[in-house]
Amino acid sequence: MKIATWNINSVRLRLDLVLRLLSEEKPDILCLQETKTPDEFFPTEAFAKAGYKHQHICGMKGYNGVAILSRKPITLPQVRHWCEKQDCRHIHARLEDGTELHCVYVPAGGDIPDPKANVKFAHKLQFLDELAGWWKMHPHAKRRILVGDLNVAPLEHDVWSHKQMLGVVSHTPVEVEKLAALQKAFAGVDAPRHFVPAGQKLYSWWSYRAADWRASDRGRRLDHIWVSKNLAGDLKKTRILKEARGWTPKPSDHVPVIAEFG
DNA sequence: ATGGTTGTTTAACAA
Numbered sequence: 001m002k003i004a005t006w007n008i009n010s011v012r013l014r015l016d017l018v019l020r021l022l023s024e025e026k027p028d029i030l031c032l033q034e035t036k037t038p039d040e041f042f043p044t045e046a047f048a049k050a051g052y053k054h055q056h057i058c059g060m061k062g063y064n065g066v067a068i069l070s071r072k073p074i075t076l077p078q079v080r081h082w083c084e085k086q087d088c089r090h091i092h093a094r095l096e097d098g099t100e101l102h103c104v105y106v107p108a109g110g111d112i113p114d115p116k117a118n119v120k121f122a123h124k125l126q127f128l129d130e131l132a133g134w135w136k137m138h139p140h141a142k143r144r145i146l147v148g149d150l151n152v153a154p155l156e157h158d159v160w161s162h163k164q165m166l167g168v169v170s171h172t173p174v175e176v177e178k179l180a181a182l183q184k185a186f187a188g189v190d191a192p193r194h195f196v197p198a199g200q201k202l203y204s205w206w207s208y209r210a211a212d213w214r215a216s217d218r219g220r221r222l223d224h225i226w227v228s229k230n231l232a233g234d235l236k237k238t239r240i241l242k243e244a245r246g247w248t249p250k251p252s253d254h255v256p257v258i259a260e261f262g
Numbered sequence: 263a264t265g266g267t268t269g270t271t272t273a274a275c276a277a
Contacts, residue, residue: 009277010269034277036270062270063277108277120276151277208267208277253268253277 001261002027005103005147005223006244007205007254011035011067015043017247021256022050025241028071029095031103033149034252035065042067058088066091066103066148074101082130083123090131099231100141104131104148113172121169124151128178135185144228146186149254151222152179155193157201158221170220188226191259192238204240205254213245225259236262 004027052069056077059065080090092102110120156162165171203219210216241256
């Protein structure tokens with residue numbers, strides 16, 4: 001089984017890129033974030049034609065939006081709401097083998113890393129808290145996978161400069177701590193780091209603002225795949241498709257993250 | 263220290 005996740009930053013604008021990923025990588029499942037479209041405009045037909053007939057989507061006008069595309073049937077599609085908003089950031093479904101798959105888009109959190117001065121940062125922290133609380137309170141499936149743009153780069157080498165990023169939203173200690181609490185509540189293994197040592201740089205996102213993203217290489221690992229411990233032994237490999245950042249002059253600022261199970 | 267880009271609801275936002 002092969003599963004991919006990608007923050008696509010407008011699925012309609014980059015439909016060709018998604019189709020390219022599906023045709024080149026042929027994942028069994030693709031999870032998308034930042035689809036940025038209401039469901040009536042989601043390119044359902046194009047993905048069905050590409051072999052992904054089974055879809056669970058949750059979109060809205062302009063912002064956010066998540067989707068699960070699958071070659072095989074999925075059941076129990078659910079939408080979760082957090083922080084008393086209905087902003088299309090979390091969906092989940094069951095795969096045929098009973099695995100519960102979550103597709104999550106954590107709020108970015110704005111620029112100022114202070115919840116009192118910045119309501120967007122407060123929202124991000126509360127979102128992480130509520131999600132962690134949910135996994136603590138509710139019984140959950142034995143086999144679990146959580147993927148998505150979690151908008152936090154947790155490890156020192158998940159950013160280009162730990163020292164220079166400590167005060168930058170996505171790598172502040174309070175976010176890293178809350179993401180760790182969420183990961184603990186979910187009881188998940190960080191799949192890419194299962195293979196890549198913590199001392200090695202690993203990024204899934206490069207800013208649009210760099211004059212030359214490849215040359216400056218100031219990346220962050222914001223996109224994640226977590227798997228329950230009973231699935232970690234089945235992990236065969238993971239990949240972060242850096243090349244997708246260069247597939248087109250107008251790419252997403254995020255690249256796909258892929259996990260393969262044996 | 264600052265500013266740099268992109269997408270959508272083409273005017274501000276959000277990222």
